[in-house]
Amino acid sequence: MKIRFEDTITTAHDHRHIPHVFEVPEGTTEVHIELAYSPRFSAGQMFHNQMSLSVADPAGPRGVYYLLRDYGINITEAACTPGFNAGPVRPGRWLIEVDTYRLLPPDPITYTIDVTLSDRPVDTPPRVFPKPKRALRGRGWYKGDLHAHSLHSDASWDIPDLIAYAKSRGHDFQSLTDHNTVSGLPEHDSRGDDELLTMGGLELTTYYGHAVVLGTRQWQEWRLDTDDHFTMPQLAQKAMDSGGFFIIAHPQNVGYPECAGCHWDFEDMRPGNARAVEIWNGTWNPCTEHATQDFYHWLNEGYRMVATGGTDLHGPHAEPRRHGTNVVFADELSEAEIVAALRRGHSYLSAGPELLLTAETASGARAMCGDSLSPDDATISIAWKDTPPGARLRFIVDGAVRDQRDASEAGAASWPLPKGAAQWCGAEIRGADGSMWAISNPIYLDGRQ
Structure with a gap:
């Protein structure tokens, strides 16, 4: 017929x-x-x-x-x-x-x-993708990618190619986030092994903005003009209520008509009920710089936000590119624990350097990136290594550069912050040209959870 x-x-x-x-x-x-x-x-x-x-x-x-x-x-x-x-x-x-x-x-x-x-008979047997058993790896720092695509949406490569790329980059975890579909996740899951954790998700690709949803294998509604007349905050809440970790994707990327929906145009969600934003999409560029300033602005408005990164890969590149990967401190290398650590902000973004932000108050309370401390006199410490020649460390307080110094070699530094002197603090490693090499999630100093 x-x-x-x-x-x-x-x-x-x-x-x-x-x-x-x-x-x-x-x-x-x-x-x-x-x-x-x-x-x-x-x-x-x-x-x-x-x-x-x-x-x-x-x-x-x-x-x-x-x-x-x-x-x-x-x-x-x-x-x-x-x-x-x-x-x-x-x-x-x-x-x-x-x-x-x-x-x-x-x-x-x-x-x-x-x-x-x-109605002709279909003789092809169903393709089965068994999920392999993986040896768990315990508490520690793990790096990986939260945003990538395959042939199941608009990429030029298939899932095995993405997995091979992730392993070649030394990733511990790799998410697959195709546009408005989860059809590739069974095969993606089947490709995980002791070397690489494969994680589920998708990219909600609306006409007015994109969002990555992690930790899910369920299709998520993305249309705003259905009979239900959803708003974007409602769609985001539906994704979060289903257990997904909702991330505003590349909010300052070039939008329509060059890239339909790639710029975040939802004024009622800047950030609205979102608590994570992808500030580093692909390589560092003016769009990611603007997204970082959005992130800092939202932190200053009192939102508890988590910064993430994603390669947004759609296929291989002829030459290696300097993407920002997510470096996450998790209780174990499992999808549940990686997502849980991301929710807590126990992560930083890096194109190579190690960047460790910690704090200790006069009363002995300690914190890492993503944690919140009660107001008190505090000492903020930053340690770094594996930085490029000419690198500069920036100590960020409430979105402004409080101090900076040469970071061409491995090192560490500390700064006192009196009680009530700041809402939050963070750290950046910038190259000699001003481009980002690593950025931390913040430590909050106002006691709010």
Whole structure:
């Protein structure tokens, strides 16, 4: 059986979810879907028109076709196109939504969706991804990446390539956070071993901002104009209530039309109910600098925030890049404990240097990054090593540089902070050119939890 949908849309349909409904008869074993649209580039535009397809069956979402590829979408009980979950081909009402991320003037855009339903036997056995047993590693510092992609959304590499890259960089953990889909997580989990912890998640990719949700293997709602009329704070809360660790992603990256949704445009969530923000996305650049200033501003407003980083890798690079990895102090190398440590802020971001921030009060209370101390006279200590030539250490108090010194060689330093002199403090390692090499999460000095 073949079904065709056709429509012509314009910029008036930008940032919409355009529904197309079809019926799947009992006995159907395979659903194949193809999308074609024209023009790819509207006249005079340097960025192409961008659409994705979301598919749901009677039981709920099956996946997202985030990057349109030549082979279309194939859904069977045994196997699916990357981005979609294998499982029973359920009879009943199916829904295809055209997600319009970027429609540029002046040309109208015509698209067709071709659906082919088949009842021929599917002989391919279901692919099983057994989750391996890992030897636990105990309390200590672990480094890794919280944001990366695969063929299951818009990357050029598959999951084994991502795993190989993480191991080549000496990571202890690697998250997979594809756009609006969790279909790659079973294979990702199966690739973990004693050398590398694989962690689950996804990137909520809305039209007005992106967010990474860690510690989950559940699909998360990302659409704001459904019948429920969710707000972004409500979507964030739903993700957090399901156990996910919600992180505002790359809030100051270049946005529409160059990158639809890549800039955080939710004014009611700056930071709103979010308590983590990805300040270091990819390599250090002006966007990450601005995100860091957002982070400092929110700390000064009294929010308890956690800074994270992510490579946001979509494939290999010809030359190594200086990404910021997350260095996390966890009770053990497990997903639960890494996420728990991140929630506490027991982490710093680094492109190589070690950066240890600690504090001790006159009464003997001690703290590390992410901890909160009751107001008291305190001594703040910073230790560093593995820094580049010309590096500078910056001691940050309430978002301002209190002191700085040469950090080309390994060293340590301490500063007194009288009771009531600061809300929080942190540390940075900057290169000779001013770019970031490492940044700590803060220690809070006002006693609030």
